Amino acid sequence: MKKIAITGLGYSGLISAYEILQLCENIEITIYDRSAANGAGIAYNSHCNSHALNVVASKMSAIEDKADDFTKWLLDNSLIKEEGVADTFFAKRQYYGKYLLSILVDMQQRYHDLVKIIRVEVIACNKLSDGYKLTMADGRLAYYDAIILANGNTYDSNKINDNRYITNPWDFGYLEKIKTGVHVVIIGTGLTLVDIILGLQEKGYKGKLTAMSRHGLLPTTHQFYKEPMLNYVSEFLANNPNVRITDLFSIVKSKAREAVSNSHDWRNVIDSLRPYTQKIWLKMDIVNQKRFLRHVRAYWDILRHRIAPDTAKQVKSLIDSKGLITIAGRLKCVQTNDQNIVIAYQARSKRNIDYIHADYLINATGISQNPDSYGVLFKQMLADGLIRWHENGFGLAMENDCLLSSKENVYAVGPLTRAYLWESIAVPDIRKQAKRLALQISDDLHK
Numbered sequence: 001m002k003k004i005a006i007t008g009l010g011y012s013g014l015i016s017a018y019e020i021l022q023l024c025e026n027i028e029i030t031i032y033d034r035s036a037a038n039g040a041g042i043a044y045n046s047h048c049n050s051h052a053l054n055v056v057a058s059k060m061s062a063i064e065d066k067a068d069d070f071t072k073w074l075l076d077n078s079l080i081k082e083e084g085v086a087d088t089f090f091a092k093r094q095y096y097g098k099y100l101l102s103i104l105v106d107m108q109q110r111y112h113d114l115v116k117i118i119r120v121e122v123i124a125c126n127k128l129s130d131g132y133k134l135t136m137a138d139g140r141l142a143y144y145d146a147i148i149l150a151n152g153n154t155y156d157s158n159k160i161n162d163n164r165y166i167t168n169p170w171d172f173g174y175l176e177k178i179k180t181g182v183h184v185v186i187i188g189t190g191l192t193l194v195d196i197i198l199g200l201q202e203k204g205y206k207g208k209l210t211a212m213s214r215h216g217l218l219p220t221t222h223q224f225y226k227e228p229m230l231n232y233v234s235e236f237l238a239n240n241p242n243v244r245i246t247d248l249f250s251i252v253k254s255k256a257r258e259a260v261s262n263s264h265d266w267r268n269v270i271d272s273l274r275p276y277t278q279k280i281w282l283k284m285d286i287v288n289q290k291r292f293l294r295h296v297r298a299y300w301d302i303l304r305h306r307i308a309p310d311t312a313k314q315v316k317s318l319i320d321s322k323g324l325i326t327i328a329g330r331l332k333c334v335q336t337n338d339q340n341i342v343i344a345y346q347a348r349s350k351r352n353i354d355y356i357h358a359d360y361l362i363n364a365t366g367i368s369q370n371p372d373s374y375g376v377l378f379k380q381m382l383a384d385g386l387i388r389w390h391e392n393g394f395g396l397a398m399e400n401d402c403l404l405s406s407k408e409n410v411y412a413v414g415p416l417t418r419a420y421l422w423e424s425i426a427v428p429d430i431r432k433q434a435k436r437l438a439l440q441i442s443d444d445l446h447k
């Protein structure tokens, strides 16, 4: 019997365990989580009714080989009336959390001797001659043949020691303490900002919100277009074996213009890239990857990560009523005093420094790129050379899409692997990756 440990019971850890148990025999899995996570993780644990998925239900099956699994679950639970609805339905994220819990419960029932969940933080992983030793925060030790890192999304750790500064934007408990009328400044204008706005509105907050990011761009909106998916990317890739970001950018721009002039939807141009994004990323050299991250990412993020139409309506009405002001600018420094928080920033088009006074400041800058934010386990594994940080600075360096190094049986899945794969954050990408991980584990452990 081979023993595997998974660190993290968010979606990535859950679905990796599920796929491995489906495929492999003679494997025992222990999943560690320092929180009460039950498969939902950060993303699907929100109790806000207004927090919806940003992908339609029909594309959100958690399981690669069961495309309609989530749709069936919604039907079984009377949350939709007929199957076709799932193509345009953005379910509440808390429903998705319940769906993932049902998969966890089912997995535990079917494989009860083979899967164990332990609620503790893993703080160290050491290589031994015949496997790996894990050390837990409570001093326990355990020994495994392989380790899967599924530690997930991490925010930038707190640099300002003040309880009016919210470091963790995904622990929505802080929404309760923000009273109506106060001025809230949010750093970041992406999907996390949208969650914060909707959460505050749901709690009855009325007041002034200011959101700032380098470009000040808000996410775009999903729309359902009828024309068939464009196909220009395979030809582009065939003609450009080494993808240069400038070439890719210009073809996407010209295709979008062409689509709009033919009364088609620009979203088709972006969506047609989706099946190829990992391939494109892997073909880019480090210079082009860094160029993309520095110059193109802000635009890609808002075009690719779109919000549900109803959500967009709420955001628009807040902007129209001047309840939300967005600023394109760079944060320079933050100072706190007894009355408020003073934020110094430089607007994108200006040279001088401006100041905003806030009652609360919320960090909504997304997933951290700083390895120090990933806790003691990563610090130790990086120091011991068991894992490496990718040269593009965006996450772990990988041997392939789930194996960290050909010399080790250490694997990673989910957002941690985005430096290597770029698209490994959303459910449709992670479920494919988990399936490939199961195949890799099966090969490696049964050699």
Ligand SMILES: Cc1cc2nc3c(=O)[nH]c(=O)nc-3n(C[C@H](O)[C@H](O)[C@H](O)COP(=O)(O)OP(=O)(O)OC[C@H]3O[C@@H](n4cnc5c(N)ncnc54)[C@H](O)[C@@H]3O)c2cc1C
Pocket: 007, 008, 009, 010, 011, 012, 013, 032, 033, 034, 035, 037, 040, 041, 042, 043, 044, 052, 053, 054, 055, 120, 121, 122, 123, 150, 151, 152, 153, 154, 170, 195, 375, 377, 413, 414, 415, 416, 425, 426, 427, 428
């Ligand atoms: C707010 C939000 C909304 C999203 N909405 C969508 C959506 O609508 N559609 C979509 O396709 N994708 C969405 N995503 C993206 C995607 O689904 C998530 O990135 C995915 O759920 C990641 O899961 P994960 O298990 O890798 O990470 P997480 O959910 O972060 O789980 C990681 C777990 O690891 C545990 N952990 C970490 N370190 C340790 C340690 N050392 N020891 C023990 N435990 C540890 C943590 O406690 C945590 O429970 C969303 C993401 C976020 C953040």
